[in-house]
Each structure stands twice: as structure tokens, then as C-alpha cells.
Amino acid sequence: MPCSQTDAEAVVAAAHAKARELGIEVxxxxxxxxxxxxxxxxxDGAPPISAQIAEAKAVGAALWHREGDSLAQVxxxxxxxxxxxxxxxxLPIMPGEGSLLIRRGDKILGAVGVSGGAPAQDRECAQAGLDRP
Structure with a gap:
């Protein structure tokens, strides 16, 4: 079962909140x-290409069951x-920081991809999405 629409929207909101805290647009x-x-x-203000990159990061993580940094090693x-x-x-697969798996226990529900900041910032925003309250 995938992550619910409500959960997916909460991941996005928390990742955006982290980006605002970091002073970046993603x-x-x-x-x-x-x-x-x-x-x-x-x-607002995030690079237009970041939409395609974020999705390609998330797709790669979900299909390979590997987070972006591990996918870059492959x-x-x-x-x-x-x-x-x-x-x-x-879609083309984009390896690298900024994509993380969404899990419930040991089950993979999907993935989140972030683009627009430096690689470490993208990862920080993605992690904030997963760590949301």
C-alpha cells in the first residue's frame, strides 16, 4: 500500500518548511x-527544472528501493x-542526495525527492519531510 495522499502532502509541507528555515526554495x-x-x-522561486529533478530522484529511489546516495554508488x-x-x-533516474525512501516498518511505501538546494540541503529537506510530527 502506498503512502496516503494526506501523508504525502504532510511530507511536502514539512520539507517546504525546512527549506524556508534554510532560506532556499525547492x-x-x-x-x-x-x-x-x-x-x-x-x-515560489524554485528553479523550474527542479520539478523534473525532484520527481526523477524520487522515482529512482522508489524503483530501486535505494536512497539517492546509495543509488549514486551503483x-x-x-x-x-x-x-x-x-x-x-x-522517467530518467536521478541518483544523488535528496531522495529518501518512505517506509512503514520494513515496508517501502514510496519515496520523496527534493531539488533546488545544494545536495546536502535537498537531503535535509527530504529528511524533514520524513521526520514530520
Whole structure:
């Protein structure tokens, strides 16, 4: 079962709140366990391309069941394999910081992707989305 719409919107709200605290503008994407978009929200001032990047980060994490930094390692260690798998997804996969898995216990419900800040800031915003009260 994917993350609910209400939960997905709460992830986005908390990630945006963290971005405001950091003084940056980001886009946040939440996808279900199959990599299908549930919520996409771009803050005023966030780069237009950040919407596509945030979704591509979230899709990669959800489909590979790996967070973005781990996915970047796969891309570096096995570039030919990564390229082939990337072609199977409906969107290009964007590895790197800023994408985290949404879990309930040991079950993966989907993923969140953030784009618009520096890589560590994107990850911080994504984590804030997961840590929401």
C-alpha cells in the first residue's frame, strides 16, 4: 500500500518548511512504491527544472528501493548496468542526495525527492519531510 495522499502532502509541507528555515526554495516530489507521482509542489522561486529533478530522484529511489546516495554508488560502480536499468523506467533516474525512501516498518511505501538546494540541503529537506510530527 502506498503512502496516503494526506501523508504525502504532510511530507511536502514539512520539507517546504525546512527549506524556508534554510532560506532556499525547492521542489518536493512524493511517489508511490511503483514510482508513480502522488504529489509535486514547487515553492515560489524554485528553479523550474527542479520539478523534473525532484520527481526523477524520487522515482529512482522508489524503483530501486535505494536512497539517492546509495543509488549514486551503483551508478559509479556499475555504469553500464545503471544505464540499461535507467532506460526501463518511465522517467530518467536521478541518483544523488535528496531522495529518501518512505517506509512503514520494513515496508517501502514510496519515496520523496527534493531539488533546488545544494545536495546536502535537498537531503535535509527530504529528511524533514520524513521526520514530520
Amino acid at each position: 521542489t518536493v516530489a512524493v511517489v508511490d512504491e511503483g514510482g508513480l507521482l502522488q504529489v509535486l509542489s514547487r515553492m 551508478q559509479q560502480q556499475r555504469p553500464a548496468f545503471f544505464t540499461q536499468v535507467d532506460r526501463l523506467a518511465r
